[in-house]
Amino acid sequence: MTTCSAPGKVYLFGEHAVVYGEPAVPCAVERRARVTVEPREDGRVRVDAADLSLDGFTVTWGGSIDDRPDIDAPAPLVEAAMEYIEAAVRQAREAADRPDAGFDITVESAIPLGAGLGSSAAVVVAGIDAATRALGTELDPEEVARRAYEAEYEVQEGQASRADTFCSAMGGAVRVEGDDTRTIDAPPLPFVVGYDGGAGDTGELVAGVRALREEHAFAADTVETVGDLTREGERLLSDADPEREPGDDLLADLGELMNFNHGLLEALGVSARSLDAMVWAARDAGAAGAKLTGAGGGGCIVALDPTDETQHALGYTAECEQSFRAELATEGVRVEAA
Numbered sequence: 001m002t003t004c005s006a007p008g009k010v011y012l013f014g015e016h017a018v019v020y021g022e023p024a025v026p027c028a029v030e031r032r033a034r035v036t037v038e039p040r041e042d043g044r045v046r047v048d049a050a051d052l053s054l055d056g057f058t059v060t061w062g063g064s065i066d067d068r069p070d071i072d073a074p075a076p077l078v079e080a081a082m083e084y085i086e087a088a089v090r091q092a093r094e095a096a097d098r099p100d101a102g103f104d105i106t107v108e109s110a111i112p113l114g115a116g117l118g119s120s121a122a123v124v125v126a127g128i129d130a131a132t133r134a135l136g137t138e139l140d141p142e143e144v145a146r147r148a149y150e151a152e153y154e155v156q157e158g159q160a161s162r163a164d165t166f167c168s169a170m171g172g173a174v175r176v177e178g179d180d181t182r183t184i185d186a187p188p189l190p191f192v193v194g195y196d197g198g199a200g201d202t203g204e205l206v207a208g209v210r211a212l213r214e215e216h217a218f219a220a221d222t223v224e225t226v227g228d229l230t231r232e233g234e235r236l237l238s239d240a241d242p243e244r245e246p247g248d249d250l251l252a253d254l255g256e257l258m259n260f261n262h263g264l265l266e267a268l269g270v271s272a273r274s275l276d277a278m279v280w281a282a283r284d285a286g287a288a289g290a291k292l293t294g295a296g297g298g299g300c301i302v303a304l305d306p307t308d309e310t311q312h313a314l315g316y317t318a319e320c321e322q323s324f325r326a327e328l329a330t331e332g333v334r335v336e337a338a
């Protein structure tokens with residue numbers, strides 16, 4: 001039996017624009033998905049995702065990955081959930097050169113679904129690492145990231161960047177620009193997350209931005225401007241001492257860029273009333289800056305605030321269901337038990 005975990009992430013800068021080749025800086029945060037895998041002899045796959053936002057489900061399906069699972073639980077969500085696990089299983093079988101391997105898989109995750117914190121990437125990254133190790137094959141985290149990207153790309157029908165999966169596999173702050181993926185040194189940033197209890201449809205939101213960009217030159221310019229502010233943010237981070245808590249000046253400069261980034265995402269049509277309300281609650285509480293994170297449409301915002309004020313204010317904001325401090329996860333995918 002092998003258990004691996006991988007962190008979720010917040011975007012400091014650059015979601016959506018990263019899909020069109022602009023740079024983005026996601027940061028892994030200490031909320032993890034844990035996947036436990038036990039190989040089975042009969043080639044079948046059994047998935048137990050007890051704490052998925054639905055009531056939890058268990059499905060078993062046949063040795064051939066082409067067999068659809070036989071279940072009668074709420075179809076669309078379970079169907080969607082199975083797609084990521086199936087894609088991870090496919091990658092693990094290929095990496096270990098064991099096309100007929102079967103598995104018992106248990107997913108436990110503290111990352112809300114579809115909320116911009118990268119639950120899909122964390123589940124796929126932890127799943128690939130655990131399943132390959134359970135078969136006696138050890139992949140390095142870069143290879144796990146590469147395979148996890150292939151899995152996300154497949155499930156999201158080509159609408160995926162390498163950002164979420166690379167960040168989850170490597171941990172810490174990373175920068176992704178097209179196929180160029182690297183880890184960067186960043187100081188421990190005081191992230192606060194606000195969650196509206198909802199979710200956005202990543203595919204639909206990405207398609208909306210794509211359409212706007214094709215229709216209007218100014219929308220294409222907006223996407224490029226997100227790239228410009230991300231590069232500016234990277235310069236700020238590279239000048240900072242990664243060993244020290246960031247000072248007020250650095251937080252103010254990063255926060256200003258986050259605010260700008262949120263405004264541009266709003267212009268691109270991917271914010272929501274609840275996300276804007278949480279962003280403003282954070283700013284009013286004295287956060288250095290705040291923006292939506294991930295695909296948008298609903299889900300989470302991220303703010304920078306070393307004090308408790310933002311989390312406290314979000315706690316009293318009607319649109320916010322949950323707020324929490326999210327520490328930078330310096331470790332990416334890791335083995336929890338083997």
Ligand SMILES: Nc1ncnc2c1ncn2[C@@H]1O[C@H](COP(=O)(O)OP(=O)(O)OP(=O)(O)O)[C@@H](O)[C@H]1O
Pocket residue numbers: 049051052077080081082083084107108109111112113114115116117118119120121123164200201202293294295296
């Ligand atoms: N605990 C879990 N168990 C099984 N599948 C999960 C779990 N958590 C997430 N998933 C899968 O990930 C999907 C959500 O991925 P999606 O990309 O829409 O959102 P996200 O990754 O949470 O947010 P974003 O991509 O905007 O950061 C779920 O529909 C499900 O398929």
Ligand SMILES: C[C@@](O)(CCO)CC(=O)[O-]
Pocket residue numbers: 014015016017018019116118159160161162163164202206294295
């Ligand atoms: C919206 C997007 O940029 C981030 C979703 O977390 C999509 C992607 O990069 O795959």
Ligand SMILES: [Mg+2]
Pocket residue numbers: 118119120121164202
């Ligand atoms: Mg995702």
